[in-house]
Amino acid sequence: MxxxxxxxxxxxxxxxxxxxxxxxxxxxxxxxxxxxxxxxxxxxxxxxxxxxxxxxxxxxxxxxxxxxxxxxxxxxxxxxxxxxxxxxxxxxxxxxxxxxxxxxxxxxxxxxDPARGDQDGRTALHLAAMGKTPGWLEALLEHGMSPDTPNTVTGATPLFDALRAGSEDNIRVLLGAGARLDVADRNGTTPLHQAALVKDSGAVLRFLEGGADPRATDRTGATFQDYLYSGDPKLLDVATRRDLEKIDAWLGAKGVAVKPRG
Incomplete structure (x- = not known):
């Protein structure tokens, strides 16, 4: 924009x-x-x-x-x-x-009202979280919007939309503004689940290190591990394989069982 x-x-x-x-x-x-x-x-x-x-x-x-x-x-x-x-x-x-x-x-x-949702429940902050134009998020946050403003239909916070958009800059801005990792939408999906769903292994690792609960389950009973990469690891790029190794090591150090992939 x-x-x-x-x-x-x-x-x-x-x-x-x-x-x-x-x-x-x-x-x-x-x-x-x-x-x-x-x-x-x-x-x-x-x-x-x-x-x-x-x-x-x-x-x-x-x-x-x-x-x-x-x-x-x-x-x-x-x-x-x-x-x-x-x-x-x-x-x-x-x-x-x-x-x-x-x-x-x-x-x-x-x-x-910037918290007014559109027909899909997205507020102005959710729209900004999906955008590539710099400054929208900062302007709305400076106006006083909470980084955890919920989608008026799903309950998801703007962090979910930044993850779907693959915007590392917007993820960083929201986290810097205090976006919480222990929130869930109306399906029980957490930001950690969402990061796994969009296969953003870097965000998964960052969220785990930032305090996200690795045992949190959504409405289906699934943890983030159920949505993380599966299949032949040889088909993944080097950076993703490195992230997955770090995630497994982090889980092991915390006493969380690592689910097999593939």
């Missing part, structure tokens, strides 16, 4: 000099005017990502144009900073996928 060049709309006369009642009426009239316009042109302010509510569509457009004054007027008139598009994606994540850092900062300042 790369930053999108920002353009600014011509400034409109400030409504803030009028009494509060007049300001709200003005914002409502703007929303009503947008309804007529959207009826003719649709509410799609980003190709393929539309907002059915005209007020939310205009709010999204104001945020993209960095028109904070208009965005606040629309909020006062009922626009929702946590509105979801026609794919169930919250406005904050919608802006992140555009690579628009200014829009993300403005949405957070206007009260958008």
């Amino acid at each position: 790369s930053d999108t060049p920002r353009t600014h709309a011509p400034q409109v006369p400030s409504p803030w000099k009028a009494p509060r009642g007049m300001r709200v009426l003005l914002a409502m009239s703007l929303m009503l005017a947008s309804t007529a316009g959207c009826a003719r042109q649709g509410t799609d302010v980003n190709p393929g990502k539309s907002f059915a509510n005209p007020g939310n569509a205009q709010f999204a457009d104001a945020v993209l144009r960095d028109d904070e004054a208009l965005a606040r007027q629309l909020l006062a008139a009922g626009a929702n900073p946590d509105a979801v598009d026609d794919n169930g994606q919250p406005l904050l994540q919608w802006a992140m996928k555009r690579g628009d850092r200014g829009a993300v900062r403005l949405l957070l300042a206007l009260g958008a």
Whole structure:
């Protein structure tokens, strides 16, 4: 995700000099005017990502144009900073996928909830954990998000998504922010299980050394060893074989039985 060049709309006369009642009426009239316009042109302010509510569509457009004054007027008139598009994606994540850092900062300042999940339960932090653009994770963590924010559907933390994405940088950032290794999703899957499932032997070793419970079982009764590499070790690369040898040595030193592979 790369930053999108920002353009600014011509400034409109400030409504803030009028009494509060007049300001709200003005914002409502703007929303009503947008309804007529959207009826003719649709509410799609980003190709393929539309907002059915005209007020939310205009709010999204104001945020993209960095028109904070208009965005606040629309909020006062009922626009929702946590509105979801026609794919169930919250406005904050919608802006992140555009690579628009200014829009993300403005949405957070206007009260958008970064812990709001999309239709799959992923929050803004989960989306950042899957991304390759540097800075998203740091920005959301600095905003106050917990590195253990749960997926609103599965309960998995962002560390699970960083593992699935194979992002060592994001794994490191989350661990540095205090991401826990003793959490589990609603299936009992721990980060250690997930690391084994995606065959990230380096992360498995790091998690074990960081205090992950090697005996933890998921809902099926499986430990991480049940998901680690199986088959002919000769087919594995040198680094992976070295990691597996270290994992076996670590387990043996802790008195944990090593399950045979293959």
